[in-house]
Amino acid sequence: MEISIKQLEHRYMQGTPFERRALHDVNLDISDETFFALIGHTGSGKSTLIQHLNGLLKPSAGSIKMGDILLEAGGKKQDLKPLRKKAGIVFQYPEHQLFEETVEKDIMFGPRNFGMPEEEAKNTASRVIEMVGLPQTVLSKSPFDLSGGQMRRVAIAGVLAMNPEVLILDEPTAGLDPSGRVEIMDLFYDLHQKNKLTTVLVTHSMEDASKYADEIAVMHKGELYLHGKPSEIFNERKALQAAGLDVPETVQFLLKWNEKSGQNLSLSDFTIEDLAKCLGQALKKRGS
Numbered sequence: 001m002e003i004s005i006k007q008l009e010h011r012y013m014q015g016t017p018f019e020r021r022a023l024h025d026v027n028l029d030i031s032d033e034t035f036f037a038l039i040g041h042t043g044s045g046k047s048t049l050i051q052h053l054n055g056l057l058k059p060s061a062g063s064i065k066m067g068d069i070l071l072e073a074g075g076k077k078q079d080l081k082p083l084r085k086k087a088g089i090v091f092q093y094p095e096h097q098l099f100e101e102t103v104e105k106d107i108m109f110g111p112r113n114f115g116m117p118e119e120e121a122k123n124t125a126s127r128v129i130e131m132v133g134l135p136q137t138v139l140s141k142s143p144f145d146l147s148g149g150q151m152r153r154v155a156i157a158g159v160l161a162m163n164p165e166v167l168i169l170d171e172p173t174a175g176l177d178p179s180g181r182v183e184i185m186d187l188f189y190d191l192h193q194k195n196k197l198t199t200v201l202v203t204h205s206m207e208d209a210s211k212y213a214d215e216i217a218v219m220h221k222g223e224l225y226l227h228g229k230p231s232e233i234f235n236e237r238k239a240l241q242a243a244g245l246d247v248p249e250t251v252q253f254l255l256k257w258n259e260k261s262g263q264n265l266s267l268s269d270f271t272i273e274d275l276a277k278c279l280g281q282a283l284k285k286r287g288s
Ligand SMILES: Nc1ncnc2c1ncn2[C@@H]1O[C@H](COP(=O)(O)OP(=O)(O)OP(=O)(O)O)[C@@H](O)[C@H]1O
Pocket: 012, 013, 020, 021, 022, 040, 041, 042, 043, 044, 045, 046, 047, 048, 049
């Protein structure tokens, strides 16, 4: 689903002495089926921005178009239900929202709320539990008898049960150890690939953004600061540093290599595999 954000502004506690502008004049288009990363220093406005994408927050000025749904500042009071269904959010620590006595009931909660018949909701629970890589036997268990990683997968299954067209991930690997982070991020990437799900990832990790995203947007002080393909963003190291960020370590290595060797290895070869390959070729060239 295409997302188009125009001149978006958000003010918390608008009209009170505590008013605070969290977003200013944000213009951003996200194409259908993109894996999009939103990165920025703490307080730069990432969470505020994504909460507009499923109607949790309303624009103070400007507009957001999600597929055929338009949300405008000062627009008529809209029914946000269709938007909530289109855009599923996985919050930080989503497992904290589990509350039903069985995994199946927890996953069925959202679909039932939207009027899905009982049998269909059960079938949905059975389908999505497999999508998140858990066995059917988990459905009859209490969510609280599962491991932390399994609980997180159940919570993600609950979001998938709504059949969203856009998946919004707000630092979904918070609190996981390194191998758990990779597992969950690989799961999201796989879901994106197999289901052509437009995915918006909010992250502090330039490593994750560069590994998974087709495009990266950098937020800084409530404004859209940079936007482009990962390799384009990496060419702006000084600007990134000014916003309290940096390029991934692999790119830092490539930049150092180019500086010391006088070669010009491409910054788009930033995955470990690409890096190993192009260093092998560069060393061969130097040896011959
Ligand atoms: N409910 C709120 N009421 C008032 N101000 C808020 C509220 N939520 C966020 N803010 C302020 O809005 C600005 C943007 O916050 P936001 O949470 O969107 O940033 P963020 O980039 O997601 O930060 P983090 O990476 O720490 O989650 C910050 O200055 C923050 O203090």
